[in-house]
Amino acid sequence: MLKRVLEGSRYLVLLGVISSLAAAFTTFLWGTWKTGQVITNLVATGGKDSLAVVRLIELMDKFLIAVGLYIFAVGLYELFIGELRLPEWLTFHDLHDIKSRLSHILLLVMAVSFLEHLVEWKDSLATLHFALAITLVMAALIAFNRFVEPR
Numbered sequence: 001m002l003k004r005v006l007e008g009s010r011y012l013v014l015l016g017v018i019s020s021l022a023a024a025f026t027t028f029l030w031g032t033w034k035t036g037q038v039i040t041n042l043v044a045t046g047g048k049d050s051l052a053v054v055r056l057i058e059l060m061d062k063f064l065i066a067v068g069l070y071i072f073a074v075g076l077y078e079l080f081i082g083e084l085r086l087p088e089w090l091t092f093h094d095l096h097d098i099k100s101r102l103s104h105i106l107l108l109v110m111a112v113s114f115l116e117h118l119v120e121w122k123d124s125l126a127t128l129h130f131a132l133a134i135t136l137v138m139a140a141l142i143a144f145n146r147f148v149e150p151r
Helices: 002-044 052-080 095-119 124-147
Strands: none
Touching (some): 052 095, 095 124
């Protein structure tokens, strides 16, 4: 009986899958809405909006986060529920695969975040500290992907 309960409990993961998918969908919609606003603003100002570059970089951030949430949902489903018909690069064989893909997305999100900070440059010392902090986290993520092998 306990075996059946434990085997069936894997479907609890569907809560995470559905939640992550809903968050990805919402974030994609949010990014699409913000894209419309940025384009409208660019057209209205004739491309003379001084913060247009920052707003465009922020769009990348939103879509990267949405992709990360989608990949997490797909990865959980594949690991706990069943196979999906997806491109080979989007298949997952263990938890390490999910963590690795998400860490790559985190690297991109941090790089985009730094670009936003750099474009809005106000305090050089704060920018240096921000760059150093991001560098340390990036180095840890890269080391994790390079040296931590799944067992």
